[in-house]
Amino acid sequence: MDIGGQLPAETVLADRMDVSRTIVRSALQKLDSDKLIRWEGRNKTLIRKPEPEHRLEVEEGTLSTEELEQRFFEWILRFDVPAGTALNVAQFSRQFGVPVHNLQEFLAGLSRLGLVERRPRGGWFLLGFTSEFAIELSDFRMVLELNAVRQLLTLPPEHEIWQKLETLKQEHEDLKAVLKDRYHDFSLLDEKFHSAINSVVKNRFVLEAQKLIKLIFHYHYMWDKRDELERNAAAIEEHLEWINAILAHDVEKSEAAALKHLRRSKVTLLQSLRGHKFA
Structure with missing residues (x-):
């Protein structure tokens, strides 16, 4: 050029x-x-x-578990893969550049979360993102993030989360000012914000669930474009209300703002599913 x-x-x-x-x-x-x-x-x-x-240096070796998860979900959501689709492990091995046994372990992990299921005669198939799955995931997300908010509010002033939240507040204000032209950028900021909130919880039993929640709630912004500007504008206001309540160390307002946003996110996810082949 x-x-x-x-x-x-x-x-x-x-x-x-x-x-x-x-x-x-x-x-x-x-x-x-x-x-x-x-x-x-x-x-x-x-x-x-x-x-x-x-130029960025090219990393050698196979995909990490996190990269494999991201590739797998992108494949499902970009190509509208319907529930009931057989999953060809050998094909995935070539497509993603990972050994077959790593894929088997990865799919076994997803099966515990109800996303895939082993076929009686071998192999796997996709159970899909049903409305029931979305409701259960949303309800569990509320439990985890409310717990994260409560833990966050007990942290000392020198903890890094407070500077992260100040930075996130400014990033939300900056995007809000140019949202009409850059509203597509909200999905990345949304992922960054929720990751920051959840980062204060160091519990090995919820880490796997948090990764799944992050992927689903991040990627549903990619498949449903109806009223995207209006939805993202509303979500930015909810994030700012939540951030300001936390920075003010107001427990009651922080939990109320969290519930308000998480309930709305649940509704938009279900609306996305109804307008998509996954429902």
Whole structure:
């Protein structure tokens, strides 16, 4: 590209590179932070050529469990994989570049969460994201995040979470100011916010569930685009109400704000399912 040239739209880049819009957005944000492009609303202008130091080092070896989870969920959600689909482990092994035995262990973990099931004669099939699954997951999410809020409010002033929340508050305000042009960016900020809240809980028994919750509630923003601007605007206001209550160390308002947002998230997830093949 020539200096001053315009990058294509995110959807075009995602299709051209065969990756999700989330990955494209992350790459664009890095190009913007490295001052290689100027990102203004929908316009992304090349302002200087990349140098070798701008390249990320390629990690050797197979995917980590976290990366495999992300690839698997992206595959389901990007390609509208319906419930009841047989899962070809050998094909996944080639597609994701991981050994068959690692995939078997991964699917066994998902089976404990009710997402997949072993077939009587061998192999696996997808149970899918049903409305019942979404309701159970949402209710469990409320229990975990309310517990996280209560633990967070007991932490000392020097704990890193307080600076994280101040930074997140500013990031929400910044996005709110340009939301009309960059409302697609909310899904990444939503994931970052909820991850920060949950990071204060060090309980090995909820970590696996938290990863699943994060993936489902993050990715449902990718498959349902109806009223996306309005929904994201409402969610930003709810996040800010929640953050301000925590920063004020107000237990009652913090829990009320958490419940308000989590209940609305449950409703939007169920609405997404009803408008999608997974329901």
